[in-house]
Amino acid sequence: MQSDACSSPPPCEGLLRRPRFPILTLDEAKLTPALGYVFDKKWIDPRESLVSILWKLKVANALSGVAxxxxxxxxIDPYESLPPKRGFIDVVRLNEALGLPTKSLHMALIEETNRRRYSEVFRYCHFCMVRGYHSLLHQLETASRCPAHRCPVESACRQCGHEAPYCLNVQLLEAPHRCAHCHAFYGNRAWRPDRPRPMRPDQRIAFARSYFEQGLGCRSHG
Ligand SMILES: [Zn+2]
Ligand SMILES: [Zn+2]
Known part of the structure; x- marks a missing residue:
C-alpha cells in the first residue's frame, strides 16, 4: 500500500490550466510593506534557486505565502501553483522588489525549453540547508550528489518522509527551509537574516564548476 509520504506529487500545472475559481482581488497595498522589502543581496549565494531566495525574503519580512x-x-490566483520556470515568473517585478539583477533571477529558474530532467519533487542537500541554501543543481536528476559536500541529494523529509512537489505555492513558501508537511527543518536549523553564513570559497567554486559541467552556463539571458 502506498502511503502519503511516497505517493507521486501532483504535476506542477498551475498555469497550464485555467483557474477553477475567480482570481482573488487582493489589495496589493495591504500586502506590500510601507517602506519596501528588507532584502540584502549578500544573503544570496551564486546559483541559488528562486525557492531559496523567496524563503529568505519571507523570513526577513515576515511575509505570508500569499504575499x-x-x-x-x-x-494569478495566489492559491494556484507556479512552475519554477522561466516565463512563468515576473522577474521584472521581483527585480524591482528585491533589487536582485534579472540575470540572477533568470538563473534561479528552470529554462522551459531545456530538455534536461529536473526532479518534480524538491531535492536538497542537508548540509547546504544548514546554511539555508538550495540550488537548481540539487534539482537535476543527473546530479545525485551535492557539488559542494559530495553527499547524496535527498528528497524525503528525514522526519516524516514527505516529498514536496517542486512548485512555487503557498504551502512550500509558508515553510521556509522546512518540510511543508511536518515543518521539520531540512537542515535542522532556521535561516536567520542577522546571522548569514557566507559560502566557503571552495564550495563556491564547486557549484560554479558543476554549473558549467552540466551545461547550464552556455546561454546568456538578457
Ligand atoms: Zn551541499
Ligand atoms: Zn516532514
Missing part, C-alpha cells in the same frame, strides 16, 4: 505569490505575479 510572496503575489510578488511573483499579479495576474
Amino acid at each position: 510572496v505569490m503575489r510578488l511573483m505575479r499579479l495576474d
Whole structure:
C-alpha cells in the first residue's frame, strides 16, 4: 500500500490550466510593506534557486505565502501553483522588489525549453540547508550528489518522509527551509537574516564548476 509520504506529487500545472475559481482581488497595498522589502543581496549565494531566495525574503519580512505569490505575479490566483520556470515568473517585478539583477533571477529558474530532467519533487542537500541554501543543481536528476559536500541529494523529509512537489505555492513558501508537511527543518536549523553564513570559497567554486559541467552556463539571458 502506498502511503502519503511516497505517493507521486501532483504535476506542477498551475498555469497550464485555467483557474477553477475567480482570481482573488487582493489589495496589493495591504500586502506590500510601507517602506519596501528588507532584502540584502549578500544573503544570496551564486546559483541559488528562486525557492531559496523567496524563503529568505519571507523570513526577513515576515511575509505570508500569499504575499510572496503575489510578488511573483499579479495576474494569478495566489492559491494556484507556479512552475519554477522561466516565463512563468515576473522577474521584472521581483527585480524591482528585491533589487536582485534579472540575470540572477533568470538563473534561479528552470529554462522551459531545456530538455534536461529536473526532479518534480524538491531535492536538497542537508548540509547546504544548514546554511539555508538550495540550488537548481540539487534539482537535476543527473546530479545525485551535492557539488559542494559530495553527499547524496535527498528528497524525503528525514522526519516524516514527505516529498514536496517542486512548485512555487503557498504551502512550500509558508515553510521556509522546512518540510511543508511536518515543518521539520531540512537542515535542522532556521535561516536567520542577522546571522548569514557566507559560502566557503571552495564550495563556491564547486557549484560554479558543476554549473558549467552540466551545461547550464552556455546561454546568456538578457
Ligand atoms: Zn551541499
Ligand atoms: Zn516532514
